[in-house]
Amino acid sequence: MQQAIxxxxxxxxxxxxxxxxxxxxxxxxxxxxxxxxxxxxxSVEIARSRGARIEQIDWPNDFSxxxxxxxxxxxxxxxxxxxxxxxxxxxxxxxxxxxxxxDPVCGYYLxxxxxxxxxxxxxxxxxxxxxxHEEVRYEGVVHEVIRHARFxxxxxxxxxxxxxxxxxxDGYVEDVKPKxxxxxxxxxxxxxxxxxxxxxxxxxxTTLRGLGDPEGQERLRSLVDQLxxxxxxxxxxxxxxxxxxxxxxxxxEAAQDPRTEDLIIRAxxxxxxxxxxxxxxxxxxxxxxxxxxSLALFLTLESLVDTDDYDRGISIPNQLVxxxxxxxxxxxxxxxxxxxxxxxxxxxxxxxxxxxx
Numbered sequence: 358m359q360q361a362i363x364x365x366x367x368x369x370x371x372x373x374x375x376x377x378x379x380x381x382x383x384x385x386x387x388x389x390x391x392x393x394x395x396x397x398x399x400s401v402e403i404a405r406s407r408g409a410r411i412e413q414i415d416w417p418n419d420f421s422x423x424x425x426x427x428x429x430x431x432x433x434x435x436x437x438x439x440x441x442x443x444x445x446x447x448x449x450x451x452x453x454x455x456x457x458x459x460d461p462v463c464g465y466y467l468x469x470x471x472x473x474x475x476x477x478x479x480x481x482x483x484x485x486x487x488x489x490h491e492e493v494r495y496e497g498v499v500h501e502v503i504r505h506a507r508f509x510x511x512x513x514x515x516x517x518x519x520x521x522x523x524x525x526x527d528g529y530v531e532d533v534k535p536k537x538x539x540x541x542x543x544x545x546x547x548x549x550x551x552x553x554x555x556x557x558x559x560x561x562x563t564t565l566r567g568l569g570d571p572e573g574q575e576r577l578r579s580l581v582d583q584l585x586x587x588x589x590x591x592x593x594x595x596x597x598x599x600x601x602x603x604x605x606x607x608x609x610e611a612a613q614d615p616r617t618e619d620l621i622i623r624a625x626x627x628x629x630x631x632x633x634x635x636x637x638x639x640x641x642x643x644x645x646x647x648x649x650x651s652l653a654l655f656l657t658l659e660s661l662v663d664t665d666d667y668d669r670g671i672s673i674p675n676q677l678v679x680x681x682x683x684x685x686x687x688x689x690x691x692x693x694x695x696x697x698x699x700x701x702x703x704x705x706x707x708x709x710x711x712x713x714x
Contacts (some may be wrong), residue, residue, distance in 0.1 A: 360432040360457040361387040361527055363489075366393070366409075367423055369416065371441040372399040374527075379407040381444040386437060392414055392521070393428040400441075418543070421495035433519060436493075437486045442528040443469065452522050462509050463488045463515035468523035471672055472530050482519055482669040483704060488512055498550075499543040500560050500595070517699055553594065555580070559599035566602055577603040592627040596672035600624045601633035604641045612644040625654070630661055630668040632677045640685065648693050655686045680706060 368375050389409035393401050435457045450584045464487030470478040474498040490511035503638040509640040522675040551557050558580050567574030581603050621638045628634040639654035661667040683702040690698035
């Protein structure tokens with residue numbers, strides 16, 4: 358028997374993109390549910406014109422709290438959640454029906470393609486489709502997540518799968534500073550509420566760094582010190598971006614610090630398939646004049662890219678799994694006489710490696 362799917366979307370003052378979002382899944386879902394958090398534009402009217410069931414709340418200054426209200430109104434066996442600035446191509450949307458029929462599975466990570474002002478896109482795996490259950494709820498006031506443990510409790514014996522199915526997101530094409538400033542306020546509250554949370558610390562540090570605030574570098578350094586002094590058994594995905602930012606920030610002189618080698622080793626142990634960590638660890642080894650080790654890390658990343666087996670737990674810039682990687686490999690390989698690597702990467706740079714579409 359076919360399992361019905363509800364598209365669940367939260368919106369505020371984003372009528373144009375909401376219409377694109379809802380239209381992209383017309384005929385591919387059974388119900389549309391829109392939670393409005395205080396729009397003064399035509400968002401509610403647009404949702405109604407697309408046949409959506411509409412719920413409205415005042416914005417609670419907490420993304421998880423609002424999204425959990427949205428999830429509480431879903432009445433079908435499957436939930437598909439999008440933001441208003443996200444949408445599917447028909448070729449990808451048509452796959453969703455088959456996902457809802459797979460019995461051993463309780464949810465899917467889909468690939469979000471984040472369009473950039475340069476015209477390129479980054480990719481990240483995000484959990485956006487799952488079997489509806491009251492236990493499956495978000496945590497975190499911003500950059501909200503659903504913990505795997507919630508699925509274990511809700512659907513024992515069923516699995517979460519990572520899918521190659523993708524959808525688009527253009528929220529980063531516009532000026533992102535207002536969103537970053539809004540998130541910064543929420544992240545400070547989150548760190549104050551959960552000071553032990555590594556992901557909250559990492560998100561606050563990277564947000565500050567992205568805004569050019571010197572506090573961001575200080576928080577990155579403090580986080581790295583904490584990780585090296587008291588290595589945790591589990592490191593959340595958001596820390597990978599913080600580690601990449603920190604390693605990239607180190608000067609040639611700073612790279613000679615005795616703890617840098619420990620940092621590289623642990624970062625790669627925690628995130629052995631993450632392109633951000635592997636790339637900047639390799640660059641840091643190059644700064645340390647450890648060229649053989651640098652090339653070994655680049656080669657590991659190249660193998661992951663060639664087999665499409667790399668981690669998309671955080672947003673991965675296309676350049677780090679494309680031209681920027683090949684150019685960096687050419688530079689290091691030429692220094693140590695690895696002409697085979699130089700020639701291979703030059704072929705890839707010339708277009709021998711097919712681009713993603």
